[in-house]
Amino acid sequence: MAKRQFRCLVCGYQTPRWLGRCPECGSWDSFSAEAPTKAQRAAAPVHTLSEIEGKDERLQVGMEEFDRVLGGGLVPGSLVLVGGDPGIGKSTLLLQVAAHLSQHGRVLYVSGEESVHQIASRARRLGLDSGTLLLASVTDVELIKEQAENLRPRVLVVDSIQTLVHPRVQGIPGGIAQVRECIAVLQQLAKGLELPILMIGHVTKEGILAGPRLLEHLVDVVLYLEGDRYQSYRLLRGVKNRYGATQEIGVFSMSERGMMPVTNPSALFLTGHGTDNSVGAAVVVTVEGTRPLLVEIQALVSSTCYTLPRRMVTGLDLNRTLLLLAVMEKRLGLRLGNSDVYMNVVGGMKIIDPGADLGAALAVMSSYQELPFPQDTVAIGELGLTGEVRPVRLLDLRLREAAKLGYSRAIVGRGEASLSALPSLALIPVASLREAVEVLW
Numbered sequence: 001m002a003k004r005q006f007r008c009l010v011c012g013y014q015t016p017r018w019l020g021r022c023p024e025c026g027s028w029d030s031f032s033a034e035a036p037t038k039a040q041r042a043a044a045p046v047h048t049l050s051e052i053e054g055k056d057e058r059l060q061v062g063m064e065e066f067d068r069v070l071g072g073g074l075v076p077g078s079l080v081l082v083g084g085d086p087g088i089g090k091s092t093l094l095l096q097v098a099a100h101l102s103q104h105g106r107v108l109y110v111s112g113e114e115s116v117h118q119i120a121s122r123a124r125r126l127g128l129d130s131g132t133l134l135l136a137s138v139t140d141v142e143l144i145k146e147q148a149e150n151l152r153p154r155v156l157v158v159d160s161i162q163t164l165v166h167p168r169v170q171g172i173p174g175g176i177a178q179v180r181e182c183i184a185v186l187q188q189l190a191k192g193l194e195l196p197i198l199m200i201g202h203v204t205k206e207g208i209l210a211g212p213r214l215l216e217h218l219v220d221v222v223l224y225l226e227g228d229r230y231q232s233y234r235l236l237r238g239v240k241n242r243y244g245a246t247q248e249i250g251v252f253s254m255s256e257r258g259m260m261p262v263t264n265p266s267a268l269f270l271t272g273h274g275t276d277n278s279v280g281a282a283v284v285v286t287v288e289g290t291r292p293l294l295v296e297i298q299a300l301v302s303s304t305c306y307t308l309p310r311r312m313v314t315g316l317d318l319n320r321t322l323l324l325l326a327v328m329e330k331r332l333g334l335r336l337g338n339s340d341v342y343m344n345v346v347g348g349m350k351i352i353d354p355g356a357d358l359g360a361a362l363a364v365m366s367s368y369q370e371l372p373f374p375q376d377t378v379a380i381g382e383l384g385l386t387g388e389v390r391p392v393r394l395l396d397l398r399l400r401e402a403a404k405l406g407y408s409r410a411i412v413g414r415g416e417a418s419l420s421a422l423p424s425l426a427l428i429p430v431a432s433l434r435e436a437v438e439v440l441w
Contacts, residue, residue, distance in 0.1 A: 006031040062100035065261040071244020074196040083201040084225035102133040105154035112139040112163030126258040141182045160200035228348040248289030266294040269347040280367030284359030285398035292401035296346040299363035315345025331387035355392035357383040377409040389413040
């Protein structure tokens, strides 16, 4: 006999026994008992690996940046969740994706937020027109399932998962119970018909409305659309992908024609760099997934009269930045305790790659000493607590990207000096941060 499961109504955490406080999200008295379903009680058929034929075919979307993040295209029967803040461009992007896919067959675009006339108006404004793109304004997930079974489209797009309701489930749209049952219906539909389903999920500050935080373990692929509303570019980042690499990114530029893929994102993030001999700006080569990107890190060190100096960071991890500042104070003897430090990644890019440590530290040093960072040089390296420059992954890929954009020198760790430099790019091996400062200034 199958045992009952208890699920947290806030974050979806499951446990075989009731708990007063959720260990995942910390909510009190949030667990509800779930009866085992008939599918859970039934015995599942068992097959050997040799009996099952592998399927490697993928459905190309036709947008290079989108296909890149997916790992080469849509896998039949996959559930893809696209999350992001309201107004960031999720609906626009998936409408364009649906229009591209409809050139090779029927695509069903279902919206619970807009009428079909509003969707059609937006599509025409973006210059999208396809006779095989089918539009529907439905919130009942059972009706969506019935339409998909009758029409048999190549792809189903749902905008958004928070607006769907199951007629036999109590609860408001977007609630935990509704979202869980709706996603179960769509999952059964996707696997049964080998139908790729693209869904939009809104991100909320509290995470109460069953956004991607709850759905991540139920879907196959999770993509986040990031960016600043006041910037024209958007980043599509893969945070979960059962069929490809994670942390892969696609770069788009928002325009009147919708989301336009950016083929050379490094040039986008370096726009304006090199126009003058600025102080406190260093260029680093970071890797997102398998894509190398050149970005500019700016630092401003200014004296303060306050007892507690300020540390403000945009685009970098604050804790990582505080660690770098501590290393610089200890190993280089910098007196940053009476100075405010401000750091920013140009263009709103968010860097999590430790290979940008060396460039960030050199940008701070440049601002502290009022010495310009050489404009023909890039910095690549991770810093340890002893001030040593550690090796980074995919260095060859980073060096080729720097050479392609016209840089002639690269500061790297001494352990990587054995790598053969490109003809147009000279390697400057350093063992420590102090040695890198002595080489530059």
